[in-house]
Amino acid sequence: MRIVDRAGASTAGCILHGAVLLASLDGGRVYLLNGPAGSAIAVYRLARELSAFDFPRGLGR
Template sequence: MTQTGARRCAAADARDPTPCEGRADAVAVLDAAGRQLTGCVHHGARLLASLDGGRLHPSAAALPWAVEVYCRAAELPPSPWIVGR
């Protein structure tokens, strides 16, 4: 499922032109300082790939999405919107 409209999840970088995928609160991504952003599967993966020391918040409810985000992030370069991915 892809969201339509101008509103995007909190994990979407302002420079990333790609649309959200799925629920806007599917996963919670934490940076090295512990700050948390919730996001869709697509932008959660892109954010996780871009953070040094980033991690996913351990939530049993989000486990299926978290696995997908983790696997996608492992295949992405940091800031994939800059290199066109």
């Protein structure tokens, strides 16, 4: 995944890290870099369930 902030800065990450970052950004976007079809949607949906900076406690699944 590539996560892009509203200023255009971006970084690549996996689904879990991408979702945490997306949940923590105001106006962030997600784009598929590589991986199975639907991965960007999975990141978006997971991010909607998380609070900002939720990684330490929210994704210990």
